[in-house]
Amino acid sequence: MSALDLPGYTHVYSGKVRDLYAPVGADGEVVPDRLLLVASNRLSAYDWMMSPEIPDKGAVLTRLSLWWFDQLSDLVPNHVVSTDVPEAVGGRAVLVRKLEMLKVEAIARAYLTGGGLEEYREKGSVSGVVLPDGLVDGSKLPEPVFTPTTKAPVGEHDLPMSPAEVEAELGADVAAEVSRLTRAILARGNEIAAQRGILIADTKVEFGVSPDGSGGLVLADEVLTPDSSRFWPAELWEPGHPQPSYDKQFVRDWLTSTDSGWDRKAGGPPPELPAHVVEQTRAKYVEAYERLTGETF
Ligand SMILES: CCOC(=O)Cn1cc(-c2ncnc(N)c2C#N)cn1
Numbered sequence: 001m002s003a004l005d006l007p008g009y010t011h012v013y014s015g016k017v018r019d020l021y022a023p024v025g026a027d028g029e030v031v032p033d034r035l036l037l038v039a040s041n042r043l044s045a046y047d048w049m050m051s052p053e054i055p056d057k058g059a060v061l062t063r064l065s066l067w068w069f070d071q072l073s074d075l076v077p078n079h080v081v082s083t084d085v086p087e088a089v090g091g092r093a094v095l096v097r098k099l100e101m102l103k104v105e106a107i108a109r110a111y112l113t114g115g116g117l118e119e120y121r122e123k124g125s126v127s128g129v130v131l132p133d134g135l136v137d138g139s140k141l142p143e144p145v146f147t148p149t150t151k152a153p154v155g156e157h158d159l160p161m162s163p164a165e166v167e168a169e170l171g172a173d174v175a176a177e178v179s180r181l182t183r184a185i186l187a188r189g190n191e192i193a194a195q196r197g198i199l200i201a202d203t204k205v206e207f208g209v210s211p212d213g214s215g216g217l218v219l220a221d222e223v224l225t226p227d228s229s230r231f232w233p234a235e236l237w238e239p240g241h242p243q244p245s246y247d248k249q250f251v252r253d254w255l256t257s258t259d260s261g262w263d264r265k266a267g268g269p270p271p272e273l274p275a276h277v278v279e280q281t282r283a284k285y286v287e288a289y290e291r292l293t294g295e296t297f
Helices: 057-071 114-123 163-170 172-195 249-255 275-293
Strands: 009-014 018-023 034-039 080-082 093-097 106-111 140-146 198-209 218-220 229-233
Touching: 034 057, 057 093, 057 172, 057 275, 106 172, 140 172, 163 172, 172 198, 198 275, 249 275
Parallel strands: none
Antiparallel strands: 009 018, 018 034, 034 093, 080 093, 106 140, 106 198, 198 218, 198 229
16 A cells, blocks of 8 residues: 655554554654544455455544544543544544554454354353353354454464463553453443444454553544444344354455456455445445444445
């Protein structure tokens, strides 16, 4: 991905679908306590970057994340400073407080699938939490479970962290608070989402602390979006097999159909997405936003 030339900002880092910039002062120095978090229109599926991009995806997910930060403000403070951002990224960027980020991917699961299901099938537990017998793909868990991972370097996979490893990294008190907050955020998310026809199977949040050590945990990054979480359509939930993705199913279905001509196992990149798949996918992001927030995109 080529970084944008944003007057007044310098590019810091690019993830798969989002980019970080730092504001530069009139003196040409980087402003030390702010960052610009930009959501692209890029879509990742099956660990490949899709082409073309999905129009408005960045703006929809930015507005959804801002809405969730507000819904969660009684639970935890957040890093949002302002949406007064350069026109080139208007609507899909947020000016945030620069924090010292915890070196733990704070993941909570309300439904069992993916890596959590694999661990359960091996051990009867996930991240040290023993689960009831007989759970299957898509089973709802008795309550959300904290299943943290490392923050792996680019190109490597995040690795599960045991409770002891999390405590060694964060200290016992902060580890307990990160676990409590992550589970509370997912529980709150599902209280709201389930009423609007969406199940949030799991989510990844990130916390930071103020560089001067003042205050407690601050919720950062993005929150409860289809990029950081598994969104499932509630009306199609049926434990016992992989659930359809709320937002990525059109892409997955087309890529795995004969129409695409793609052989995922062959290891080559996927073909360009056809216009109808791009449009249907955009519509699902807008639909998720409008159903959850009650606002028109
Ligand atoms: C490419 C987008 O960034 C990330 O994926 C994760 N990330 C977040 C930070 C961060 N660093 C300091 N302060 C913050 N408020 C944040 C935030 N959010 C760095 N990487």
